[in-house]
Amino acid sequence: MPGPTVTWYLAVSVVLFATGVLGVLLRRSPLIVLLSLEIMLNGANLALIAFSRYQGRGDGQIFALSVMAVAASEVVVGLGLIVALARRKVALDVDKLTTLRG
């Protein structure tokens, strides 16, 4: 019996990505939208690492590490925005944040 192939990991990664999309579209709290974004990024990371193992080359892992750095940066800026919004007493609800609407 062989071990789990790349296809199985890809299935997990696709379902994880769809879960993240659902969270981004469904939730109203910007904090949980950020958490769902992390799920999407991790789904992409899993696919990258699965293909890296399949090809036997390390480039996919380099890409995954770069994605991790970008995700950390995105969290810093996103959380900074959310804290700034909360200090201005703006409602933390992405349906009500319509100030930029033209």
Place this chain on the structure above:
Amino acid sequence: MLLASFGNFLVWVVWIAAAFACLGSGVAVVSFTNPFYSALALIGNLGSLAVLYLLLAAEFVAAAQVLVYAGAVMVMFLFVIAYLGGQADAPWAGGPSWQTIGAVGAAAALLVEVVVAIGLKAGGRLSDEADVRRSFGGPAQIGRLFLTDHLLAFEITSVVLLAAAVGGVVLGAHARRGEWGSAAPERRRTT
């Protein structure tokens, strides 16, 4: 032969446990009402993903995942949620609205699209993976790749992190002054 078969069986057991923990905690992040519980579920998600990375011979990425994500990023998330007091936001309350139906439909459409694309492009050809050496995915290989083939990506990553640090400081400074424009009077500067 029997030993190898038992090893693969063990790999399957670990894989199934990690994959279901990963998907279950992902759904939990999306459906928990309290953001604090969502963040805790995301830590579980990241941990089980690190197990999957270990099964894919990506030891360094798994360690970085636990240190950077489950350690640093999630602690920052939990601090912010504790600071803001975590308003409840029930995603499934009040019956199915058109927004809920639209969100579920869009996510399902994306799922089907990706599955069909992968199936058409690589259906049945992803079964035999390459043989890798024991050093595959270790810090030595990652470091060598980062400093030779992917040096530009390495440098760009440092610039991105610097930009994020500057952005965080700027946002925090503006939030502390309580205004973004020039409407409120400037407070006395304490040096």
